[in-house]
Amino acid sequence: xxASPSLIAQGAPPARHERRFGWAWLxxxxxxxxxxAFLVLPTVYLLVNxxxxxxxxxxxxxYAHLSEPNLADAYWASIEISLVTAIGGGIFGFLLxxxxxxxxxxxxxxxxxxxxxxxxxxxxxxxxxxAFTFTxxxxxxxxxxxxxxxxxxxxxxxTSLELAYLYFQFPLMVLIIAPAIDGLKRDWREAAENxxxxxxxxxxxxxxxxxxxxxxxxxxxxxxxAFGAQAxxxxxxxxxxxIVTIAIxxxxxxxxxNDPGVGYALAIGMVVIMGVSIAAYTFLQRRSExxxx
Amino acid sequence: xxxxxxxxxxxxxxxxxxxxxxxxxxxxxxxxILGFLYFFLPLLGTFAFSMRSQPLFSxxxxxxxxxxxxxxLLYSFVVGLITILVSIVLxxxxxxxxxxxxxxxxxxxxxxxxxxxxxxxxILVFGLLRSYSGGPLPLAGSDTGSDxxxxxxxxxxxxPYMYRAVDTGLRSIDVRSLTEASQSLGAxxxxxxxxxxxxxxxxxxxxxxxxxxxxxxxEFTIATFLGRPAFGPYISLLGGNKxxxxxxxxxxxxxxxxxxxxxxxxxxxxxRSRIQVAxxx
Numbered sequence: 001x002x003a004s005p006s007l008i009a010q011g012a013p014p015a016r017h018e019r020r021f022g023w024a025w026l027x028x029x030x031x032x033x034x035x036x037a038f039l040v041l042p043t044v045y046l047l048v049n050x051x052x053x054x055x056x057x058x059x060x061x062x063y064a065h066l067s068e069p070n071l072a073d074a075y076w077a078s079i080e081i082s083l084v085t086a087i088g089g090g091i092f093g094f095l096l097x098x099x100x101x102x103x104x105x106x107x108x109x110x111x112x113x114x115x116x117x118x119x120x121x122x123x124x125x126x127x128x129x130x131a132f133t134f135t136x137x138x139x140x141x142x143x144x145x146x147x148x149x150x151x152x153x154x155x156x157x158x159t160s161l162e163l164a165y166l167y168f169q170f171p172l173m174v175l176i177i178a179p180a181i182d183g184l185k186r187d188w189r190e191a192a193e194n195x196x197x198x199x200x201x202x203x204x205x206x207x208x209x210x211x212x213x214x215x216x217x218x219x220x221x222x223x224x225x226a227f228g229a230q231a232x233x234x235x236x237x238x239x240x241x242x243i244v245t246i247a248i249x250x251x252x253x254x255x256x257x258n259d260p261g262v263g264y265a266l267a268i269g270m271v272v273i274m275g276v277s278i279a280a281y282t283f284l285q286r287r288s289e290x291x292x293x
Numbered sequence: 294x295x296x297x298x299x300x301x302x303x304x305x306x307x308x309x310x311x312x313x314x315x316x317x318x319x320x321x322x323x324x325x326i327l328g329f330l331y332f333f334l335p336l337l338g339t340f341a342f343s344m345r346s347q348p349l350f351s352x353x354x355x356x357x358x359x360x361x362x363x364x365x366l367l368y369s370f371v372v373g374l375i376t377i378l379v380s381i382v383l384x385x386x387x388x389x390x391x392x393x394x395x396x397x398x399x400x401x402x403x404x405x406x407x408x409x410x411x412x413x414x415x416i417l418v419f420g421l422l423r424s425y426s427g428g429p430l431p432l433a434g435s436d437t438g439s440d441x442x443x444x445x446x447x448x449x450x451x452x453p454y455m456y457r458a459v460d461t462g463l464r465s466i467d468v469r470s471l472t473e474a475s476q477s478l479g480a481x482x483x484x485x486x487x488x489x490x491x492x493x494x495x496x497x498x499x500x501x502x503x504x505x506x507x508x509x510x511x512e513f514t515i516a517t518f519l520g521r522p523a524f525g526p527y528i529s530l531l532g533g534n535k536x537x538x539x540x541x542x543x544x545x546x547x548x549x550x551x552x553x554x555x556x557x558x559x560x561x562x563x564x565r566s567r568i569q570v571a572x573x574x
Contacts, residue, residue: 027390028398031383035405038445042420043412049423096328103321116332118554119547122507126528127543133532134540135338142338167335170328228413231513235529245415252419252518267416274411
């Protein structure tokens, strides 16, 4: 990238990372410029404008609007959907991963599951929403069976959205948690058994404490994954469901007669929640690496 | 998430006893079958729905004949390829240089590459639209400018996967020795990158590339707001207008994702790199 300085003279000591910074930092300039232009700057633009009123004076008023029922509801609905699918997907994903890794199922099922999880965790957005509409929607293939059971499912409801989100949530859990389950060493279980521990005691005192940071961390990651999702929700509900990403969609479109500052505040509020969850994930992931290496 | 193989600490020579496989208990089978049903019922439902159109498979025929289908898919595919190219050109030299000369910057660069997890597509496109609608660079005002913004946004989305793939790849080769060896043979930086570093990163780059392709080709949020004629918005539009064709397109899209993931699996076979996970939901 950078214009090459002269080659190191023969016999010269290898270029250790020099104390004096010199011109070496120039090598990361292209990347930094790009990141600032297309990632940092747009976010800072939203942040600055969320803190100014329409006349350009600093204000926190935009954030005060977030407590209005409609917007507060959107946040709560997003949080609820993300929590339900993160915990539900997390628990089921863990059980599924454990089943194929240590549950005594035939080993080819594991590689089949891994491949499928790779596909399913990437199969999201519009096609996923359509697939659920065709399966559970008004004229869906499974709808007659559900009705026969005496149940009903509104495809525009939160429950339907949660069912759709789970389709990419638990495969993600399987992919991330599998190495952690692999990392449980057989020796630990044998040591526990030699000391007379029951299976429950092994789980209670050994396996679960070791897995806990990974489990929690991944569930938090799943939370963020669902919280930021827009395309699936938009397609499934036709843009009618009141969650944060859809509220922001309306703000960008200008569908709502609101001052634009509220849209910026909505967006930054979302970034803050995502930031906290990713920070927690990173922290817990570091902790779990102590044992699982 | 460096998933080392279990039992790496076991003493050399003492071959580890095979993992004691108890016969799978009923509970684990039930869990697996539930998961299996969850995976396949929506696909089966979609397939059955697409078959309601008469004659059989006519929904697929209509879709494939629709010029918009080919046009949007091609558009998204080309955008994906350009994204991958730009991403590689940005990430590889940066990751290489940081590893070689600026190790102290590594946490900061890594932090930047993880930011797209904090700033989801909807926020990113919101900021891009507002930042580049007026002012000195009104990119969002023209078609070409919007194409540029689209590629830029996708490159940003690819940062976490590309950087991680490249960084893992660089860790497995001796960057310093390779660089010094090349330099002593008279190679300049460009030659070192293109002829020494790139070939050594082939596997990592390919899996990062296909993952990026899988994210980009069906992406909806950013493409819609930038008003681009991409595949994601096309499927969405079809979903609102037609009955059976959207089912066919959904399955085709699923097949495409499967192919991309299959290639990653094939390429990464035998190496440590696993399928990674994406997030453009």
